[in-house]
Amino acid sequence: MDGQSNARPVIIKRKKIIKGGGHHGGAWKVAYADFVTAMMAFFMLMWLLNATTEKQRKGLADYFSPTIPINRVSGGGSDAFGGDSVMTSGPKPASGTSKAEPISATNDGEDGAHADAKMEAELIEKALLARGGESMTMERALRHVITKVTDEGMVIEIFDLDDVPLFDGLTATPMPVMDDIAAMLVEVLSLATNKLAVNGHVRSFPITLVDNPAWALSAARAQAMRSHLQKFGLDSERVARIGGFADKKPITANPMAIRNNRLEVILLRKNR
DSSP: OHHHHTSOOOOOOOOOOOTTOTTOOSHHHHHHHHHHHHHHHHHHHHHHHHHSOHHHHHHHHHHHOTTSOGGGSOOSOSSTBTTBOSSOSSOOOOTTOOOOOOBOOOOOHHHHHHHHHHHHHHHHHHHHHHHHTTOHHHHHHHTTEEEEEOSSEEEEEEEOOSSOOSBSTTSSOBOTHHHHHHHHHHHHHTTBOOOEEEEEEOOOOSSOOTTOOHHHHHHHHHHHHHHHHHHTTOOGGGEEEEEEOTTSSOSSSSTTSGGGOEEEEEEEOTTO
């Protein structure tokens, strides 16, 4: 009995098992990732609002809108009708519409001159849209044309496409598409009586040449445009001046881009 009383008591320890883990699973990681993504999108939106112009924001909105055809509405550009080309989406005037009477900018003052130029732009835009609906030939010609209103007047810009140049190589010899463009312009320019200016521009050449042809080429192409317009019926008395600007006024970030090969036919305001 004494031997049993001196024996050490037996202690049994029981471990408490907690099911599910102390970190409550991995659902919080998904929620946190969603929160970080949302914050990143928010800060990107705030940056875009501060770093872009109104036209660029409209272009972004058009791109992400599934109901707007991307190629035929504003892309946020600075030219044409608020960023649109002459091939603007929307209802087009039907072929064979009645011919409008010629207009002339006669309003006095800066506000009146600007209103006249805007009215001319709208009138000629409608006329160009009507011509574009006549045939595929006119549609192809209009790919080269945009318009804009400046302090000088309404500018009709005709430019090279990558696959369809206006002139043969580095010459002032017009390509066949120039016939279609000139005939179309003469018809729509008859809607106004203002004097015209014709400007030529070319892209920069990749190397510095001893005899850089840019000045002579741009002037020769402007002359060729004038001759072409007169060939299709434009009154020679309406041409007030012709200019060649070489590669001094590029309209793209890359001065050697084909897009810088262009002509401008300007419907001048009365005070210019």
